[in-house]
Amino acid sequence: MSILVEHPGMLTTVQDLGRWGYQAMGIPVAGAMDPLSLRIGNLLLGNPENAAALECTLLGPTLRMVSKKMLLVLTGADLGMKINGKEAPPWKVLELFEGDRISFSGPPGKGCRGYLCFAGGIEVPPLLGSCSTYLRGKLGGFEGRALQKEDSLSLGKPDILWERCTDLVCPEELRPQDPPGGLFRVLLGPQEEYFTDAGKKTFFSSEYVVSSAADRMGFRLEGPTVEHRDGADIISDAIPPGAIQIPGHGEPIVMMADRQTTGGYAKIGVLAGADFGRFAQKMPGDKVRFTSISVSAGRKLLEEQEEKIEELRRLRASHRSRPQPETWGQKELKEQKKPKELEERGTSRKKTSSAEPLRGRWHITISESNYSVEWEEV
Amino acid sequence: MPEEASAPRLLPAGESCVVVDFGEHIDYGINRRVQALRKALERASFPWIREMVPTYRSLAIYLHIPGEDLVKIHKALEKTLGSLEREEAHPGEVVAIPLCYGGDFGPDLSFVASSNNLPEEEVIRRHSGREYYCYMLGFTPGFPYLGGMDLSLATPRLAKPRQIIPAGSVGIADQQTGIYPMESPGGWQLIGRTPLRLFDPEREPPILLEAGLWIRFVPISPEEYRSITQQVATGSYALARQKKTMERGDTA
Numbered sequence: 332m333s334i335l336v337e338h339p340g341m342l343t344t345v346q347d348l349g350r351w352g353y354q355a356m357g358i359p360v361a362g363a364m365d366p367l368s369l370r371i372g373n374l375l376l377g378n379p380e381n382a383a384a385l386e387c388t389l390l391g392p393t394l395r396m397v398s399k400k401m402l403l404v405l406t407g408a409d410l411g412m413k414i415n416g417k418e419a420p421p422w423k424v425l426e427l428f429e430g431d432r433i434s435f436s437g438p439p440g441k442g443c444r445g446y447l448c449f450a451g452g453i454e455v456p457p458l459l460g461s462c463s464t465y466l467r468g469k470l471g472g473f474e475g476r477a478l479q480k481e482d483s484l485s486l487g488k489p490d491i492l493w494e495r496c497t498d499l500v501c502p503e504e505l506r507p508q509d510p511p512g513g514l515f516r517v518l519l520g521p522q523e524e525y526f527t528d529a530g531k532k533t534f535f536s537s538e539y540v541v542s543s544a545a546d547r548m549g550f551r552l553e554g555p556t557v558e559h560r561d562g563a564d565i566i567s568d569a570i571p572p573g574a575i576q577i578p579g580h581g582e583p584i585v586m587m588a589d590r591q592t593t594g595g596y597a598k599i600g601v602l603a604g605a606d607f608g609r610f611a612q613k614m615p616g617d618k619v620r621f622t623s624i625s626v627s628a629g630r631k632l633l634e635e636q637e638e639k640i641e642e643l644r645r646l647r648a649s650h651r652s653r654p655q656p657e658t659w660g661q662k663e664l665k666e667q668k669k670p671k672e673l674e675e676r677g678t679s680r681k682k683t684s685s686a687e688p689l690r691g692r693w694h695i696t697i698s699e700s701n702y703s704v705e706w707e708e709v
Numbered sequence: 710m711p712e713e714a715s716a717p718r719l720l721p722a723g724e725s726c727v728v729v730d731f732g733e734h735i736d737y738g739i740n741r742r743v744q745a746l747r748k749a750l751e752r753a754s755f756p757w758i759r760e761m762v763p764t765y766r767s768l769a770i771y772l773h774i775p776g777e778d779l780v781k782i783h784k785a786l787e788k789t790l791g792s793l794e795r796e797e798a799h800p801g802e803v804v805a806i807p808l809c810y811g812g813d814f815g816p817d818l819s820f821v822a823s824s825n826n827l828p829e830e831e832v833i834r835r836h837s838g839r840e841y842y843c844y845m846l847g848f849t850p851g852f853p854y855l856g857g858m859d860l861s862l863a864t865p866r867l868a869k870p871r872q873i874i875p876a877g878s879v880g881i882a883d884q885q886t887g888i889y890p891m892e893s894p895g896g897w898q899l900i901g902r903t904p905l906r907l908f909d910p911e912r913e914p915p916i917l918l919e920a921g922l923w924i925r926f927v928p929i930s931p932e933e934y935r936s937i938t939q940q941v942a943t944g945s946y947a948l949a950r951q952k953k954t955m956e957r958g959d960t961a
Binding site: 351352353354355356357358359375380420458459468470471519520521522565566567568569572573574591592593594595599601602603606626630633634637 | 730760776866908
């Protein structure tokens with residue numbers, strides 16, 4: 332199962348949900364900039380939520396399928412995906428066959444980071460428990476770097492029910508929402524007291540523009556400067572995802588996936604976790620504003636997000652259990668030998684051989700545990 | 710030190726991180742309390758802790774979300790903070806870092822010497838003659854923030870940073886000394902290089918030093934540098950560690 336990179340696109344990296352657990356050693360988390368979109372993509376395919384996918388930035392790659400058959404889905408930003416030159420919808424699980432070519436015509440709308448997820452996930456050797464690429468440190472992912480022409484990517488083993496995910500669509504209301512107005516929720520702290528009341532008022536009442544200095548490490552914003560009480564420098568402190576630090580020049584920097592683990596600028600607040608991925612989709616020139624919410628309100632937003640994920644899980648379950656046009660696995664089942672004891676039973680059963688129960692054994696992986704299931708038709 | 714007496718504060722850093730702040734100072738006593746809290750929480754192994762990041766003066770605690778109620782988390786942290794006293798007695802260990810000073814390994818040794826009106830040998834004697842406290846790791850993977858350099862060695866950074874500094878390089882920037890764990894650009898005055906690998910992603914643990922340790926630089930010859938490099942490559946090098954005994958002048 333593999334994919335050939337014919338053109339790498341602008342910046343295409345292998346990412347999962349990040350290298351958590353090593354920040355005390357100075358190792359940044361990295362991972363998907365829009366983690367919710369990655370989770371949804373993996374969920375639609377029956378992958379573990381943390382499976383690695385391709386994070387494509389603005390101009391996606393051109394890829395050729397070398398495998399017989401595979402499933403993919405594009406989540407996050409709509410980057411104008413095409414399959415064999417024909418427009419292909421995002422948020423829908425699509426079937427691909429050997430020789431098919433995936434390309435991108437660029438985003439028709441907003442958003443700049445798409446997640447190209449494959450059944451089984453992109454397979455790269457995990458480094459410190461994660462497949463994420465940390466570009467500055469040349470660590471993890473595909474050889475610690477962005478994809479290049481002629482790279483060959485391997486895919487992992489898909490979930491046993493993978494083929495049943497074909498055509499599964501994430502409905503509009505379960506996708507990450509980006510209401511117009513560019514308003515983002517912020518939780519104050521840990522250094523809000525470093526700013527004057529006037530400075531805080533400026534921050535929460537002004538419009539900021541995402542500058543061209545916006546990458547996986549952080550987004551520098553342009554707009555009214557935020558006044559410090561007594562200097563911007565602090566004794567180095569940890570930097571959580573979405574932390575909004577304001578150096579001496581007074582313009583905010585929002586710290587993103589590849590942020591360093593610690594830093595010495597005062598942080599006025601932290602983006603609500605539920606808004607982090609939405610913010611990551613902003614491009615240079617986009618306008619954003621901020622509003623303050625409480626920590627408990629921020630937690631509530633995350634709980635609501637998890638409820639949507641749960642809803643999507645239910646949707647996937649019913650999609651997979653729908654009647655199949657050609658019963659999956661039928662071929663293998665027909666080839667199975669009848670158990671000996673059945674043959675020795677009464678002739679009446681033999682005459683109506685179609686009524687004989689089908690039997691089989693499945694090997695299933697659920698939450699990384701392997702199960703062997705023997706079943707018999709009733 | 711009055712800041713040691715100030716009560717730690719619990720600060721929010723988003724909905725999935727709580728920062729326990731012990732005071733806005735670079736201070737050995739404060740940092741020992743950060744380390745003590747980290748150890749105590751590790752022992753308690755609360756299921757809601759995702760990971761912890763100790764810094765000079767604070768411990769950031771990343772939480773699993775959704776998870777435990779925030780009020781319960783704050784109570785558990787306050788209770789742990791209340792029982793820290795016993796932890797602070799142990800000053801930890803000293804690790805010996807072999808260091809080849811000068812030559813190609815330390816192209817700025819002569820500049821550090823001349824700008825401080827010292828012979829090179831005296832720079833080496835003063836730099837290797839004390840123990841440095843590792844306050845925290847950060848900046849790049851495995852980079853130790855060391856405290857306690859002899860201030861007579863303080864030298865400004867290079868006016869024009871180098872594009873490539875080899876891994877293991879030891880430098881001076883103003884009143885700090887530090888070790889580059891991986892090849893990177895940088896503006897520190899390079900005085901030597903260690904054959905040890907401070908960061909190796911293929912190793913478990915990937916870092917050599919950790920916050921709360923002490924280190925001592927041990928001068929070695931270029932021959933010893935090569936020999937230790939080989940031992941490191943084959944995995945046969947044993948890091949020299951000993952219990953730290955606090956001495957006069959250990960101001961960190």
